[in-house]
Amino acid sequence: MSEERLEKKKTIELRKKHVGPSCKIFFSHDPIKIVRAKGQYMYDEKGQRYLDCINNVAHVGHCHPDVVKAGAEQMEQLNTNSRFLHDNLVLYAQRLQATLPDKLSVCYFVNSGSEANDLALRLAWQYTGHKDVITLDNAYHGHVSSLIDISPYKFHQLSGVEKNQSVHVAPSPDVYRGKYRVDHPDPATAYADEVQEMIHKVQEKGGKIAAFIAESLQSCGGQVIPPAGYYQQVAEHVRKAGGVFIADEVQVGFGRVGTHFWAFQLQGEDFVPDIVTMGKPIGNGHPMSCVVTTKEVAEAFMQTGMEYFNTFGGNPVSCAIGLAVLDVIVKEDLQGNALRVGRYLTNLLEKQKEKHPLVGDIRGRGLFVGVELVKDRLKLTPATAEAQEVIYKLKEQHILLSADGPHRNVLKFKPPLCFSTEDADLAVGHIDNILTELEVALGLTLHNTLNVENENSKRKLPTEENGHQYPSELAHSNGSSQGVPQQTKQTKQAKRLKT
Amino acid sequence: MSEERLEKKKTIELRKKHVGPSCKIFFSHDPIKIVRAKGQYMYDEKGQRYLDCINNVAHVGHCHPDVVKAGAEQMEQLNTNSRFLHDNLVLYAQRLQATLPDKLSVCYFVNSGSEANDLALRLAWQYTGHKDVITLDNAYHGHVSSLIDISPYKFHQLSGVEKNQSVHVAPSPDVYRGKYRVDHPDPATAYADEVQEMIHKVQEKGGKIAAFIAESLQSCGGQVIPPAGYYQQVAEHVRKAGGVFIADEVQVGFGRVGTHFWAFQLQGEDFVPDIVTMGKPIGNGHPMSCVVTTKEVAEAFMQTGMEYFNTFGGNPVSCAIGLAVLDVIVKEDLQGNALRVGRYLTNLLEKQKEKHPLVGDIRGRGLFVGVELVKDRLKLTPATAEAQEVIYKLKEQHILLSADGPHRNVLKFKPPLCFSTEDADLAVGHIDNILTELEVALGLTLHNTLNVENENSKRKLPTEENGHQYPSELAHSNGSSQGVPQQTKQTKQAKRLKT
Known part of the structure; x- marks a missing residue:
């Protein structure tokens, strides 16, 4: 494509040579080359479209x-x-x-x-x-x-x-x-x-x-x-x-x-x-x-x-x-759109919380929304590797999201304000699937966490009150095609993912 | 003109109201409103052209x-x-x-x-x-x-x-x-x-x-x-x-x-x-x-x-x-132009130094040139007010120059690199006239300074060796239409002129 002047391999090689190594890139093991963008969509050198859920800089839409x-x-x-x-x-x-x-x-x-x-x-x-x-x-x-x-x-x-x-x-x-x-x-x-x-x-x-x-x-x-x-x-x-x-x-x-x-x-x-x-x-x-x-x-x-x-x-x-x-x-009433689509997105995500034990908290205002992933709704154990897994799997589906917070376990939505309800459906639909796969791998089911959650939203329970032990991440790593070791490797690479 | 959306008075009023007062403006008593620019020239709201000798930011020429x-x-x-x-x-x-x-x-x-x-x-x-x-x-x-x-x-x-x-x-x-x-x-x-x-x-x-x-x-x-x-x-x-x-x-x-x-x-x-x-x-x-x-x-x-x-x-x-x-x-071989026009400009200014006792030093490389004004080539007394006067008078001739240095007595040339020999002629011609007027007002003549200068370029002379006293600025303030009191007032206003 005319927008690409170098082969991707050459771009990476020059970047390694001439750009400060402290300047991190998204998905460093397989970075994305973006050559154009419009509204809430970015396009790579092959013309593949990505849904942009993270670029709060392109506030009124890329290249308005x-x-x-x-x-x-x-x-x-x-x-x-x-x-x-x-x-x-x-x-x-x-x-x-x-x-x-x-x-x-x-x-x-x-x-x-x-x-x-x-x-x-x-x-x-x-x-x-x-x-x-x-x-x-x-x-x-x-x-x-x-x-x-x-x-x-x-x-x-x-x-x-x-x-x-x-x-x-x-x-x-x-x-x-x-x-x-x-x-x-x-x-x-x-x-x-x-x-x-x-x-x-x-x-x-x-x-x-x-x-x-x-x-x-x-x-x-x-x-x-x-x-x-x-x-x-x-x-x-x-x-x-x-x-x-x-x-x-x-x-x-x-x-x-x-x-x-x-x-x-x-x-x-x-x-x-x-x-x-x-x-x-x-x-x-x-x-x-x-x-x-x-x-x-x-x-x-x-x-x-x-x-x-x-x-x-x-x-x-x-x-x-x-x-x-x-x-x-x-x-374009983008503030109004942020309110409407933000509410729609938050509602979709709330339903994910009802469905997925990994979703600990949904919080946000307008099109600034966080989804905190936890491995244990009682102890709030950060689901850091899982958050990174979500980000990586979403990238494979051509959806750009990032994770941040002190434990890197909070999925961050802060898209261009022209983000639509269809975009929200698309993103959350994929998140749903990814979380389901992850929970199967981790052996997390809803019934063993939701009751605790209901209690927990009112008061802090001591660990003993719950009693049961969640299966450890590693114990289940072989039971899933995702494979947790892979997650860990990816997590390390993705450690600094943020916007 | 279409480029102007507000009357100048209104622009000034809004600026006073909504822009930090520490953000200084050139010629604050009568600021310039620039609406367009091209090459080394800027144009005000009335279409008046200014020769830009100071904007080293507009490196390859305004709006190239x-x-x-x-x-x-x-x-x-x-x-x-x-x-x-x-x-x-x-x-x-x-x-x-x-x-x-x-x-x-x-x-x-x-x-x-x-x-x-x-x-x-x-x-x-x-x-x-x-x-x-x-x-x-x-x-x-x-x-x-x-x-x-x-x-x-x-x-x-x-x-x-x-x-x-x-x-x-x-x-x-x-x-x-x-x-x-x-x-x-x-x-x-x-x-x-x-x-x-x-x-x-x-x-x-x-x-x-x-x-x-x-x-x-x-x-x-x-x-x-x-x-x-x-x-x-x-x-x-x-x-x-x-x-x-x-x-x-x-x-x-x-x-x-x-x-x-x-x-x-x-x-x-x-x-x-x-x-x-x-x-x-x-x-x-x-x-x-x-x-x-x-x-x-x-x-x-x-x-x-x-x-x-x-x-x-x-x-x-x-x-x-x-x-x-x-x-x-x-x-456009702008580096070459900087060298050629810079040399031409420096030569012109060197001739000013031979002619004007107020010019203490010419120094520069390419299109980065300083003209240090002094009231006394022996004592190097900074001609601060005079430098401001030059800047103000040049502005009246639609030439933009500034003065800087710890004593605000160094005229600074750092124009866009497309600056021409004709531009240099124009600017230096006006400087020549302004210096002549100033020197008449101050009673400075060449013969009573040049000999000292020649000596001084080799070694530092004690004041006694020269012997004569330069007439004070004030003693001559009434002998000129410029009037030194006016300079002093302008100097105060222009005190922060710099780029």
């Missing part, structure tokens, strides 16, 4: 013609820095602002979610005059050095590296697997109290809180939906300590959650962060992003006297693309 | 049709992340590598010069296991927090902020105004010895050198051309201490210096950095950049086990654009 046209036309006319006046910049800032609470009125345009979160930290440090930052366990906020420091998802991988002493990790507000669960009378308050306690400890040691930062819904951390009211209480504690609240919308913003344009708005009208950072979906793949904050924070940042200049940030092409993305979201 | 076409076509086809195989990524990596010494063979694609320099630090820290970084005085390496720490150009502006204890600032190898000058028998060794001494001091205090980082030619720091052989000696000292040499080519790479594709190559064939970072010109305005390093450094970075993923970095659109930029540089 309106976005391409806006970018191409502006590229022809002008692409320069923001030291000259340009209407695209101010019109885009105005449009973005209109999606946010009034208080969040000042924009800084940058090139990536990482640049946005780093700037958010700089704003917080400068505004508060404080240094300490509270982040959530399993959080991922970006790849520049200051953000590795506040991303336990990343720095937990490093052994023997000194943790930044002014970074403090609060428990992830995960009501399925976390410290306080659905059976807790008030997990929002319980998790917020943890933050308050952490603040007190920091202060006792002479620290001063600059910011609390959290993804409005944790993505890499395992598609975690914090209990409603949690952020309000955290914000109160943090502000009392002189800090600010940074909501990281890089993964989940721009209508993905369906009911709201921003995921932080799920917490209620009474919650307004001090700083919001954006990224991935903002330009449908074009490298751009934004930080929005209050006038007070922006003015304090200016008081340093230090200019903020970002060479590419806010250039007319990026802003034209950003405007086109906002237009398409409205024109 | 080949680059626009490559970007537009690829945007239509596919724009996704580097976890899928794509030929553009590997072909581009191969092409970039071919411009560099063999040893520099592994690429990491990112979105900005800042992301590139931050990653360079991460690579250096990981490879060496050390933490301390040596940077040059007046250096600027980017806007993310780790780079503010190593950018004296930035952090010198902050009062009362704690300097990062593992960052050490060596003297800028400026042979005009620096510690060792043209009259020194061996300034390269003298400046390199300063670095060696700094390394010893760091080690005595228990520090360990991870990296020395420098722009191959300092840009914001005042268009400084280090003496040949300096980097070789520095690299030897730094490597002996277990550190690496990072060459920051963000401002000066991709053929700008004329004789070579990379500015670090000016130091000689025997100099190869361990890490090279790229930025601004790489995508002719498209947000992209790259870090290239050795196999050894890349493998050490992988040993952490931590994946490096950059959402937008190395996407097929960025790589298509990057490839098109490389093609145009070759096809």
